[in-house]
Each structure stands twice: as C-alpha cells, then as structure tokens.
Amino acid sequence: xxxxxxxxxxxxxPALYSVVAAEPTTEPEVRVxxxxxxxxxxxxxxxxxxxxxxxxxxxxxxxxxxxxxxxxGTPHVAGPVAAATRVAAGAAVLSVRLAVAWAGFRPVTSLLxxxxxxxxxxxxxxxxxxxxxxxxxxxxTAGIARSAARPGAPAPVTATxxxxxxxxxxxGVRLRTAVTAEERDRLLSLIPVDADAVPPGGIVxxxxxxxxxxxxxxxxxxxxxxxxxxxxxxxxxxxVLAGPVELxxxxxxxxxxxxxxxxxxxxxxxxxxxx
Numbered sequence: 001x002x003x004x005x006x007x008x009x010x011x012x013x014p015a016l017y018s019v020v021a022a023e024p025t026t027e028p029e030v031r032v033x034x035x036x037x038x039x040x041x042x043x044x045x046x047x048x049x050x051x052x053x054x055x056x057x058x059x060x061x062x063x064x065x066x067x068x069x070x071x072x073g074t075p076h077v078a079g080p081v082a083a084a085t086r087v088a089a090g091a092a093v094l095s096v097r098l099a100v101a102w103a104g105f106r107p108v109t110s111l112l113x114x115x116x117x118x119x120x121x122x123x124x125x126x127x128x129x130x131x132x133x134x135x136x137x138x139x140x141t142a143g144i145a146r147s148a149a150r151p152g153a154p155a156p157v158t159a160t161x162x163x164x165x166x167x168x169x170x171x172g173v174r175l176r177t178a179v180t181a182e183e184r185d186r187l188l189s190l191i192p193v194d195a196d197a198v199p200p201g202g203i204v205x206x207x208x209x210x211x212x213x214x215x216x217x218x219x220x221x222x223x224x225x226x227x228x229x230x231x232x233x234x235x236x237x238x239x240v241l242a243g244p245v246e247l248x249x250x251x252x253x254x255x256x257x258x259x260x261x262x263x264x265x266x267x268x269x270x271x272x273x274x275x
Contacts, residue, residue, distance in 0.1 A: 050228060050238075052221075052266075054081050054245030055088035058121075060096065067096050070119040076112065076214060083217045083244035086121060087265060090221020093122045094171075097222075098140055100124060101132040111215045122218060142232035143225075154235030154272040161203055164270065167230040168207060173216075173223035174262045178204040192249045193242050193267060202236075202271030208262025217244065220265040231270045242267040 056072040069092050071085040097107040106127035113123045132140070154160070161177050168175035178187040184204055188195045191206070198204060207223055209216035228238040247264045 050091070050224070050240050052084050052088040052091075052240060052243045054243060055084040056081065058085060058089040058092055060092060065125065067100075067124045068116065068120045069093050069096065069122045069124075070117070071121050072119070075119065075121055078214075080245040080248040083214075083248075083265070086214055086217035087221040087224065087243060089121045090218035090223075091225035092221075093124065093218060094222040094225040095143065096124045098132075098136055098143065100126055101130075101136045102140055104129055104131060106130050111218050138233045139226065139229045142229040152235075157203065160231070160234050160236055160270070163230055163234065164203070164205060164227050167226040168223045171219050171223035171226055173220050173265075174208050174210065175223075175227070176206045176208070176262065190250070191242075191247060191264060191267065193246065198241060198267075199239075199269050199271065202269055205268045205270060206262070206264055207266040207268065208264045210262065216263070217265065224266050224268065227268065227270075236270050236272055238268050238270045240266060241269055 056075075058069060058071050061068050061070065069089050071082075071089045073082065073085065075082050075085050075089070093109065093111075097109060100107040103126075106129075108125045108127040110123045110125075112121060116123065155163075157179060161179065164177065165175050176187065178184040179202075184198070185195070187204060187206060188198060205227065207220050207227070209220060224240070231238045243266055247267065250264045
C-alpha cells in the first residue's frame with residue numbers, strides 16, 4: 001500500500017483504513033488489476049450483502065490485466081432467473097469498478113463481451129491513471145466501511161430522493177420514486193407486489209430500463225448497488241423488496257410497461273429507520 005493510498009483511506013474513514021492496512025506484509029501480495037486483495041474482497045462481500053431473489057451464483061476471476069464477472073447457469077439467455085443473476089452480477093461489476101478507481105485508474109468496462117467463457121457477463125480493465133473522484137470515495141466508504149459519510153442526522157428526504165435518481169442516471173437506468181401515500185398507492189398498483197409487504201414511510205424506488213436486453217440487467221444491478229451505497233452515505237438504509245423474478249409479469253404486460261414507462265427490474269425501499 002502506497003503512502004498516498006494510506007492517506008486517502010485514513011482520510012475517508014477509519015474503518016476503510018483498517019481494511020486497506022490489513023494487507024499481508026510477510027507474503028507476496030496478490031493483486032487483481034493492481035487492487036489490493038483486502039479492498040477487492042471487502043467490496044465483493046459488500047456487493048453480496050443484498051440478496052436478489054431468484055438469482056443464481058456469481059463470482060469474480062482476474063489477473064493483472066483484467067477482471068471478469070461470471071454468472072452461473074445460462075446467464076445470457078432470456079428469463080427471470082437469468083435476469084436476476086445478471087442483476088446480482090451487475091452489482092459486483094460496480095464493486096470491481098470502484099476497486100480499480102481506488103487503485104488509481106479509470107475502469108474500462110465491457111458488458112457481455114465476446115471471446116470469453118460462456119459464464120462471463122462483464123470484463124473490467126484498467127484505463128488511464130487517475131485519482132478516484134469524490135463520489136467514488138464516498139461510495140468506497142459506504143461500501144467497505146458500511147458507514148454514513150454524512151455525520152449527524154440523515155439527509156432530508158427531498159435531497160435523498162434527488163441523489164438516488166442521480167445514482168440511477170449515472171448507470172443509465174431509470175428510477176421512479178414514491179414518498180407520499182398517493183404516490184406509493186399509484187406506483188404499487190402497477191406492479192405485482194403485495195402493498196402490505198412494503199414497509200411504511202421512507203422512499204419506495206422502482207429501477208427499470210427503457211428496453212429489455214441482458215445488458216440492461218447488468219446496468220440495473222450496478223445502479224442498485226450505487227443507489228444502496230448512496231443511501232448509506234446519506235444516513236439511510238436500503239432493502240431490496242423484489243427483483244426480476246417477482247416483477248416478470250409486469251415486464252411481460254404492455255399495459256403495465258406503458259403505464260410505468262420502463263421495464264421494471266427492482267423494487268427497493270429506502271428508510272432512515274427512525275420511525
């Protein structure tokens with residue numbers, strides 16, 4: 001670990017520094033794309049903490065030239081289970097991208113690349129050398145340290161709502177949110193989810209894509225991870241309520257799709273946990 005990386009980690013969050021500082025010193029260090037093992041492992045563990053219902057196993061392989069994110073089964077085909085697996089893998093892709101950014105490079109990502117094993121859903125390589133952005137630093141803190149970057153009370157709902165939308169937009173995914181009782185009733189009436197199973201209060205968020213290709217599922221997973229870690233940084237907590245398996249009927253119905261304006265992929269509840 002370089003002095004620059006140590007200074008960055010310590011300045012962001014003590015818990016993040018403790019993870020980075022845990023690199024082995026008596027044995028040769030194993031790095032993927034120049035990323036210290038503890039950092040990559042911590043991010044991958046964080047990406048696994050939110051279960052996507054129906055998703056099959058995903059895993060990461062790599063060396064000094066590239067990192068590949070894989071999905072079990074037949075992850076390239078259509079169907080709700082394959083879609084759920086791609087969403088879960090998409091969350092891992094964001095984690096790898098952030099790890100590469102921490103290492104001091106711009107991540108270059110290829111979704112559904114050709115010329116690789118059938119299980120490969122995405123490949124991340126290093127681009128030009130560059131320090132991580134402010135947003136990446138905040139997301140790294142939220143992802144690894146699992147702590148809010150904002151001290152004191154959680155951010156106001158209006159500001160949080162806007163920043164969650166920005167998080168989804170960054171990944172090319174559309175986000176529809178509901179806060180008031182009227183908004184919640186309208187949104188939940190358009191998807192096959194039991195309204196009584198949705199916790200009261202907070203923000204109900206529906207992530208969706210304009211179209212329905214496999215790459216859209218990977219982007220939805222990355223958007224989900226970015227949204228959840230953005231919420232953490234703002235002092236909120238996000239929970240996945242439904243994924244592609246539960247929302248499959250909505251995507252197959254033109255009337256519901258037209259009403260929502262998107263192909264629904266994920267339903268999330270974000271709350272401060274203070275009521």
